[in-house]
Amino acid sequence: MKVYLSVDMEGVTGLTDPEEMHAGGRGYERGCELMTADANAAVEGLFQAGATSAVVNDAHGSTKNLRIDLLDPRATLIRGPGKPMRMAQGLERDHVAACFVGYHARAGVRDGVLNHTWMGKEIQNVYLNGEVCGETRVVAAYAGYMGVPVALVTGDEAVCAEARELLGDVETVAVKNGVDKFAAELLPPSVAQERIREAAARALSRVSSLRPYELAAPYTLGVEWNSTAIASGCALIPGVKAVGPRHTEFSTDDFTQIMGLFGIFAMIGGQVACNSGVYG
Numbered sequence: 001m002k003v004y005l006s007v008d009m010e011g012v013t014g015l016t017d018p019e020e021m022h023a024g025g026r027g028y029e030r031g032c033e034l035m036t037a038d039a040n041a042a043v044e045g046l047f048q049a050g051a052t053s054a055v056v057n058d059a060h061g062s063t064k065n066l067r068i069d070l071l072d073p074r075a076t077l078i079r080g081p082g083k084p085m086r087m088a089q090g091l092e093r094d095h096v097a098a099c100f101v102g103y104h105a106r107a108g109v110r111d112g113v114l115n116h117t118w119m120g121k122e123i124q125n126v127y128l129n130g131e132v133c134g135e136t137r138v139v140a141a142y143a144g145y146m147g148v149p150v151a152l153v154t155g156d157e158a159v160c161a162e163a164r165e166l167l168g169d170v171e172t173v174a175v176k177n178g179v180d181k182f183a184a185e186l187l188p189p190s191v192a193q194e195r196i197r198e199a200a201a202r203a204l205s206r207v208s209s210l211r212p213y214e215l216a217a218p219y220t221l222g223v224e225w226n227s228t229a230i231a232s233g234c235a236l237i238p239g240v241k242a243v244g245p246r247h248t249e250f251s252t253d254d255f256t257q258i259m260g261l262f263g264i265f266a267m268i269g270g271q272v273a274c275n276s277g278v279y280g
């Protein structure tokens, strides 16, 4: 039983501060250790329930956050930028389950700790087939396109609610409860990680009852940008239409193009904003 894990950082146990999300920021190194510990807790539970291999994808920012020297030796790690499938890199059709660890609520959710969608500074809202959409929905839809169900989502209370609303009876673990975007009531790592381990084991043991999250093609990705300049730049990509001064749309029957497009958007957004390409 091959399993897949996409690991973001904003929903990791104990973290609430944007500084903890960026290399060089106060608390970042500790944040990377906590991120790896949450991932390891899920890997441990998955192996207890019969997993035979686990691919872990670092899905945050630079995608160089997880500590390979601390990773469970039964897992492998996908690390580094330039991954065409981004937060879903490495997800294959022969995986029996996908797990999202350290995820966060979509942009605009009150009390969603560090809530945003993909490029926090640049994107107001993302829409998939006309419905507002966060990273959980985008990556779940890609997993569904590949025929793989999402079995586990961990993060704050808000992303767990978002996941259950979207995916039905997926296992969720809330490791913190948001008070505000930058404040939360936290579980200590020993408690949170035990809950993640137990939920991962439960999730895999009942994976045959979980259905992939499948959207009907064609897939339409709408993005409402904060900046008219970035919207104009992105609308130059063949196939991407400007449907308003701050709004672009792209339709395809191939969901891999949606994932790829986020990477191109990040590059353009980064150039226009004179920033590095930040996503996840």
Ligand SMILES: [Zn+2]
Residues within 6 Å of the ligand: 008, 009, 010, 059, 060, 061, 279, 280
């Ligand atoms: Zn992130």
